[in-house]
Amino acid sequence: MSKYLKFYGINQTWQWLRQTFRHKLFLRLSAVVLVTFFVSLTVDYSMATQPVATTSSPKVILISLDGATPDFVEQYLKDGVLNRRQGLGLLKRQGVYAERNITCSASLTAACHVAIGTGSTAARNDINSNTFHLVASPFTSNISGFGAPIGGYSTIGPSASVQPTAEPIWVGLQRNGKQVVAATFPGADGVDVRVPGLTNSPIIQPASTRTVSYTVPFGAFAGVGARGFNLTTADFSSASSQIVTQLNNAGRISYSPILQASLNDQFTVGGVNYDIQVAALDTTDDRRTNYDTLVFFDAQIGIPTGTFSLPATGPAYVKASDRQSSLFYLEGSSNQAGTAFYVSNLAPDLSTVRIARYSANAIPRNPAVQTSVDDILTHVGFWSPQADFRIPERLSPGFTTFPDSELEAIYEDQVQLFVDYQTRLALRAINQNPNADLVMVYIEQPDGSEHQFLLTDSRQPSDPTNPLSIGARQDKAKVARYRTYVQAGYQAANNAVQRIIDAVGTNRQGTPNSNILVVSDHGFAPFHTAVNLNNYLRNRGFDLTKVRAVTSGPAANIYINLQGREPNGVVSRAEYITLQRQIITALRELVDNNPNYLRGRQSAVFDLIYPRPLPSDVNDPKFGLGTSEFVGQDTGDVFAIMREGYNFDGIQSPIITRLGDSDNSVFSVPNFYGAHGYDPTIPSLSAIFYAAGPDIQRRGNIGRIRNIDIAPTINSLLNVPSAPTVQGRALNIKGRGDR
Structure with a gap:
């Protein structure tokens, strides 16, 4: 998902969470393989997977694996990292796949999913x-692409568009x-979209346009971020008699005296105050x-017994040796929120205890989706914590x-925890709607793992705090370790696909009973x-x-803060023309001449620059609203994409100066490794496409396609005409089928 909860609040929540969970399995390679296999077979994080009706199955299931890249998938299938008979491998064997899938510009999660x-x-x-910024908003207001009006809106008013420029397939x-x-x-998502920054903003896209028969929106941040805790023996004392009794009543036996500590973790969620204790x-x-298990509870509730x-x-009961978190519902919270606890280190004598x-x-429980x-x-x-x-x-x-080893183990636990949750959510949706014509599923991995761990370029510092750790000074063990984490992200995503295939079943030849299309939004x-x-x-x-970027x-x-367009615009049309030209010149002149990061001579940082087209008449009422192939109504007055190797995200605080730079006001060392949003025609930014099912021919490689071809292909499979706004074309994958 390019960076990571998504859609609500709408702007504030998304800004924190899409940053928080940006970089949409444990330390040793052997553990990665074993844990992934174990999870795929047995782990349900204390919640049973819902059985799916076998008498019928959805006609089409569209699964998006955020950030999945064709070259990685194919290499992993070849090397056996991914099972060639399951998930993507099964779809490839039984149907079709694309050599390249050209995605949108820029190759970003919200844009490319839409x-x-x-x-x-x-x-x-x-x-x-x-x-981005809606031009109907005050100049400093932004909106999340996940909660913005699809197909635009009328800037007059502003108001909902009578003739949207695009229509969601649903x-x-x-x-x-x-x-x-x-x-x-x-x-x-069932949201009424309004203009950020406008008092009493009118609805510019109603919830009805964004709601389907069974709609589950992406989760939202509940107001309390992650926190780590370091405890020692001195923090523990004899547990209260009440806690001892409650644990005994719950059937929890301790062969040493039960001890108790406060985490000094008090917070408020959904109008309720919580005070976390640990036994x-x-x-x-x-x-x-030999203390081996920690129990987390709210001081005001204690440890209730019975089934829940x-x-x-x-x-939350956590046995440290399991290397697995335990979920914890925040009882009484009005938003029905929850969290989880992970124990990364537990010395038997409690001399060292580290907890996340x-x-x-x-x-979000909007009326349309409640x-x-x-x-x-x-x-x-409740919405499970995702990779943070x-x-x-x-x-x-x-x-x-x-x-580092413990922090990486925590992150890998979150990868498994969240993909399992998303998969079970999808299976429940299918279970409740076995006769659906189209089921649309989103899986966050491998995006998060690639953001965090794609340490594959010698110019990347293996220690983000040390600019010297590039080239020959990279930590080779860390590079190898990070490689396994990226693989684990793909394995988790592939396992999700297989679980959905298992849910709908296959025929005797191994073809899924539903037409399953698996895509990604972009590569990496x-x-x-x-x-x-x-x-x-x-x-x-x-x-x-x-001027604001x-x-x-x-x-x-x-x-550009244009008068008559933005509510508080200050730039005249004549000055706009001058500023636009100056911006283009400035972007073209931004170059990197640091030899430590170049492969050749100095390089222009920007790869693509698209100005908003202007009418010949400065008095034209459409001035500042012109569109083109790469510029939409709310695109910037200049839209630009940097070359591979550069990213606007990842600036550290304090800033870390790159090796060989004397100034860090523009260029600096980032604190993560993978990115997308580059020119979508670059091979590494290509998306995936795999499909198989009763109405899909078994014909293998279909060459190059475009992500805008997916919607008309689904319409073709369902025998429904595409909207006039559709620019893609239906792929020639449809067979005679049996329904």
Whole structure:
């Protein structure tokens, strides 16, 4: 998902969470393989997978694996990292796959998912980035691409568009009597979209346009971020008699005296105050003091006994040797939020205890989606914590002294935890809608793992705090370790695909009973340099009250505060023309001449630069609203994409100067490794496409396709005409089928 919870609040929550979970299995390679295999067979994180009806199955299931790259998938299938008879391997054997799938520009998660879902380019559907500015908003206001109006809106008013420039596929399907299910698929969220920054903003896209038969929106941050805890023996004392009694009543036996400590972790979620306590148990009857299990509970509730009905979980019991977190529902929270606890180190004598509490999250329960969300809450559980880059990068409080190995193990636990949750959510959606015509599923991996661990370029510092750790000074063991984590992300995603195939079943030849299409939104590339664009513009003399850059990954929308367009615009049309030309010149002149990061002579940093087209008449009422192949209504007045190797994200605080630089105001050392958002025609940015099913021919490699071809292909499989706004074409994969 390019960086990571997504759609709500809408702007504030998304800004924190898409940053927080950016870099959409344990330390040793052998453990990675074993844990992944074990999880695929048995791990359900204390929640049973819902059985799926076998008498019928959805006609088409679209699965998006965020960030999956064809070259990685094919190499992993060849090397046996991915099972060639399961998941993507099975679909490849039984159906078709694309050699390359050209995605949208820029190759960012929100933009490219909307392109998949509409069959229209980013410029046409008006979602060109993960974060951008609506020109109807005050100049400093942004909107998340996940919660922005699909197909644009009318700037007059502003108001909902009478003739949207793109239409989500589910709108046309439902208009033709088809049943559509969306399991956290971007754009299908049941939200009334309004203009950020405008008081009493009117609705510019109603929830009805963004709602399907069974709609589950992506989860949201519940207001409390992750935190690490370091305890020692001195922090523990004899547990209260009440806690001892409650543990005994719960059937929990300790062969050493039960001890108790406060985490000093008080917070408020959903209007309820929580005070987290921990008890230590020794569950091994070996006549030694050997604490091996921690129990986490709220001081006000204690440790209740009995069975718990979802979303409730009761106390979180964590046995350190299991290397697995335990979920913890925040009882009484109005947003039905929850978290989880992970024990990364537990000395038998409690001399060293390190604990991670994950962030609190919840599923938005907008009126349009409340019934579906409540079904998920009571059958799958609260929104599970997802992979949080703030932990391994030590940005969340309390993790400073955790060793790398433990932080990486925490992150890998989150990868498995969240993909398992998303998969179970998808299976529940299918279970409740076995006769659906289209089910749209989103899986966050391998995106998060690639962001965090794609350490594959010698110019990337293996230690983000040490600019010397590039080239021959890279930590080779860390490079190898990170390689296994990327593989584990692909394995988790592939396992999700196989579980969905298992749910709908296969015929005697092994072909899935549903037409299953698996795509990704974009590929991935490593990067070595973080770029501060607003600093560069300031250094070039631009007034940032008149010119402002809104960046996502390596893509930038640069806006000019135009009078008569933005509500508080200050730039005249004549000055706009001058500023636009100056911005283009400045971007072309940004070069990197540091030999440590170049492969040849100095290099221009920007690869693609697209200005908003201007009318010949400065008095034209459409001035400042012109569009083109790569510029939509709310694209910047200059839209630009950097070359591979550079990224606007990842700037550290304090800033780390690159090796050989004397100034760090523009270029610096980033604190993570993988990026997307580059030119979509670059091979590494290609998306995947694999498909098989009863109505799909078994014909192997179909060459190159485009992600905007997915929507019309689904329409073709369902015998529904595509909307006039669709720019893609139906792929020639349809067979005679039997239904």
